[in-house]
Amino acid sequence: MKLEALANELILDLFEYLTTAELLQAFHSLNSRLKSLVIYHFKIRTFEIGSLSMNNFQKICEHYLPSMINKINHVHLIDHIGTRAQLAQLYTYNFTLHQFVQLTSLVLFYLDDNILNEITVALPHLSNLTHLSFEYCNLTIRQENTLILINTIWSLPNLSHCNINHAFRHYESVDCPIGPSVVSSSLRHLYIWHENDAYCRLTDIFQHTPRLESLDALNSCLLYNLELPSSIQMITRLKLLECEYSRIVCLLPKMINLCELMFTTADQTMQYGMIESELEEIIRKSLTKLERLEFEIVFLLDEQEQIDNLFNSFRSSFWIDERKQFIQYDWYEDVSLIFFYTLPYAFNTFHVNSAAFSQSTCPQTDKQWFCDRVHNLIYDLTYASSTPLTNLIFNKVKTLTVRFPVTDHFWSMVPNFDRLTLLEVESYRHCTEGTSQLLQLLQCASHLSFYKDSHADGKLIYR
Numbered sequence: 264m265k266l267e268a269l270a271n272e273l274i275l276d277l278f279e280y281l282t283t284a285e286l287l288q289a290f291h292s293l294n295s296r297l298k299s300l301v302i303y304h305f306k307i308r309t310f311e312i313g314s315l316s317m318n319n320f321q322k323i324c325e326h327y328l329p330s331m332i333n334k335i336n337h338v339h340l341i342d343h344i345g346t347r348a349q350l351a352q353l354y355t356y357n358f359t360l361h362q363f364v365q366l367t368s369l370v371l372f373y374l375d376d377n378i379l380n381e382i383t384v385a386l387p388h389l390s391n392l393t394h395l396s397f398e399y400c401n402l403t404i405r406q407e408n409t410l411i412l413i414n415t416i417w418s419l420p421n422l423s424h425c426n427i428n429h430a431f432r433h434y435e436s437v438d439c440p441i442g443p444s445v446v447s448s449s450l451r452h453l454y455i456w457h458e459n460d461a462y463c464r465l466t467d468i469f470q471h472t473p474r475l476e477s478l479d480a481l482n483s484c485l486l487y488n489l490e491l492p493s494s495i496q497m498i499t500r501l502k503l504l505e506c507e508y509s510r511i512v513c514l515l516p517k518m519i520n521l522c523e524l525m526f527t528t529a530d531q532t533m534q535y536g537m538i539e540s541e542l543e544e545i546i547r548k549s550l551t552k553l554e555r556l557e558f559e560i561v562f563l564l565d566e567q568e569q570i571d572n573l574f575n576s577f578r579s580s581f582w583i584d585e586r587k588q589f590i591q592y593d594w595y596e597d598v599s600l601i602f603f604y605t606l607p608y609a610f611n612t613f614h615v616n617s618a619a620f621s622q623s624t625c626p627q628t629d630k631q632w633f634c635d636r637v638h639n640l641i642y643d644l645t646y647a648s649s650t651p652l653t654n655l656i657f658n659k660v661k662t663l664t665v666r667f668p669v670t671d672h673f674w675s676m677v678p679n680f681d682r683l684t685l686l687e688v689e690s691y692r693h694c695t696e697g698t699s700q701l702l703q704l705l706q707c708a709s710h711l712s713f714y715k716d717s718h719a720d721g722k723l724i725y726r
Contacts, residue, residue, distance in 0.1 A: 271300060278304045283311040284319035287327045302334050309337040309368075312353070324356040332362050341372040354381065361388030368394040376402060379412075386415050393423045397430035410444070417443040417450065417471060426454040442467025447474070454479040469495055481505055496520055499552075508533040508560070512541055516549040524553060525609055529561040535569070538603075539576035546586075556588060557609035565599035573603070578624050589625035591633075596620065612639040613657070615676070635659055638682075642666070642673060643689070664689065665704075667697030680708040687715040 266274070278286055278300070286304065290297045315323065353359075360369075360382065366389050371382065379402055386392070395416065416425060442464040450472050456479070468475070469492060477500040491514070500523040503511065508528045515521070538560065546553055564570055574592060582588045589606040595617050606625050613634065638661040657677050662685040665673070686708065688701060705711065 267294075267296070274300055275304060279308075284315055284323065287323060288319075291327055302331060305331065306334060306336045306365075309339050309370075310335045311339050312341070320352070324353070324358065328356075328358060332358065333364050335363055336365055337368040338363060338366060339370045339372065340374070360385030363389065365391060367391050370394075370396040370398060371400060372398045374400040374402065379408075383412055383415055386419065390420055392419055393421050394426075395419070395422055395424070396426035396428065398426070398428050400430040402430055413443050414445045417445050417447040419447075419449070421449050422447070423449055424452045425450060428454065428456045443471040446471045449474065451475060452477040456481045466491055473497065476500065478502070491517060493517065494519055499523065502526070505529065508538075512545065515545050519549055520552055521550050522552050523555040524550070525555075525557045527559045527561075527610065533560075533562065535562055535564060535573055538573065539579075539582075543579075543581055556586070557605045559602060559604040559610060561600065561602050563599050564594075564601045565596070570594060570601060574622060574624070583624065589623060591621060591623040591625070593619045593621045607633045607635060608637060611637065612641065613637045613655075614641045614643070616641070616643040638662065640664070640677065642669070642677070644669070644672065661685065663687070667700050668694060669700060680704060681710065683708045683711055685713045685715070686711055 269277075274297070278290075281289070286301060291301050292298070312320070360366075361384075369389070369392060374382070374397075386395075416422065444467070451474050453468065453472065453475060468478070474497060476497055478498060479502040481504050495517045496519060498518050499520055501518060501521060502523075502525040504527045506526055506528055511526055511528065515524070542556075546556075564573075570592065574590075577588075577590045582590075591604060591606055593602045595601070596619075597617060606623065634655055634657045636659075637657050638659060640657050640660045640662075641664045643664070643666050655676060658679060659682055660677060660680070661682050663677070663680075663683055664687040666689040686704070705714075
């Protein structure tokens with residue numbers, strides 16, 4: 264059977280298995296039908312530029328991009344090792360970002376200051392842009408330039424989703440953190456994640472993003488003050504990580520239409536005995552539309568009676584019967600640390616690092632489903648820890664950090680490695696058992712792409 268005899272849908276399915284360079288070089292110039300399908304493919308799929316080799320990049324710029332640039336909808340720009348300065352070379356071929364006139368989605372990976380000005384200038388021309396992401400960039404820009412970029416983003420007329428993930432490093436300290444000063448008429452979903460600088464004021468975000476429905480943020484990115492509006496009616500989904508508990512309980516009563524709430528907190532000043540009653544009161548009085556609640560609360564507690572009282576407070580009819588909400592706690596007695604979280608476990612990372620005693624309000628004994636959302640497992644349990652967590656099973660681990668040798672508990676907790684793509688090993692030197700266990704794991708990890716050994720200068724090795 265000839266390729267041309269296949270239906271368009273089947274040919275498009277085949278295109279999914281090819282890289283941008285392979286697809287263009289193999290099919291773009293064969294005939295008008297296949298060329299049209301290639302162009303259609305890049306209207307619904309991503310056109311990868313930054314990940315191309317220099318040779319392929321040059322060929323695409325010379326032979327394919329001139330006739331396609333105004334038809335591409337999704338672009339990833341990546342500036343990593345091996346493609347350094349490639350984005351700047353895009354301009355040497357007389358291409359600019361604002362020539363992608365149909366662009367609806369733009370993802371920027373690992374960019375630095377050299378290309379920032381061109382992006383800031385180009386963004387106002389991308390009037391069709393609905394999704395914009397800055398991922399792991401190294402933009403050491405000054406505070407005034409940050410304001411220009413943020414206001415440029417907030418001024419985009421059709422932007423609905425904005426993702427700022429580990430993007431900015433300020434050249435100078437941020438004594439007065441910056442938020443948008445122009446109103447976005449379209450932005451509805453905002454993700455802000457950064458570990459160092461608090462560069463956005465929550466007040467500014469609410470004031471200048473009136474259509475905001477969903478907010479994901481790391482607490483260090485946001486500053487709170489007393490000027491928050493009395494009610495925040497548009498937001499239906501809120502995710503706050505590493506946020507002070509006192510700020511959470513002050514903010515929540517204002518979000519009267521909230522449907523989904525996720526938060527983590529390790530606020531040691533909280534009154535642990537008031538947690539259940541405070542949450543119940545807020546839900547009953549203010550969050551009447553709340554359908555989904557997921558949290559993890561970490562605090563210091565070393566008395567069994569106090570732990571039992573807190574645990575039993577979540578066994579009331581409000582939590583078990585009305586909300587059907589179950590919780591579990593893991594008590595690390597040796598360090599007086601307790602992790603209190605909803606079930607199923609709602610977060611991407613789980614850390615197993617010492618002996619713990621666990622108890623759950625859920626009557627179900629099969630706990631496999633508890634950890635379905637955990638993709639990053641850190642397993643640092645040694646032989647000295649004689650009472651590890653039990654009945655927790657992680658079937659969907661994609662990245663694993665582990666210290667060898669391990670006990671049988673590890674193999675029961677992680678029964679398969681079919682999804683594992685990144686393995687980081689903190690192995691003991693000259694340990695025969697640890698080496699044997701590592702080889703056993705590698706044989707089971709059929710999709711492993713990267714392996715990192717802490718004793719090999721921390722280098723990441725491609726498999």
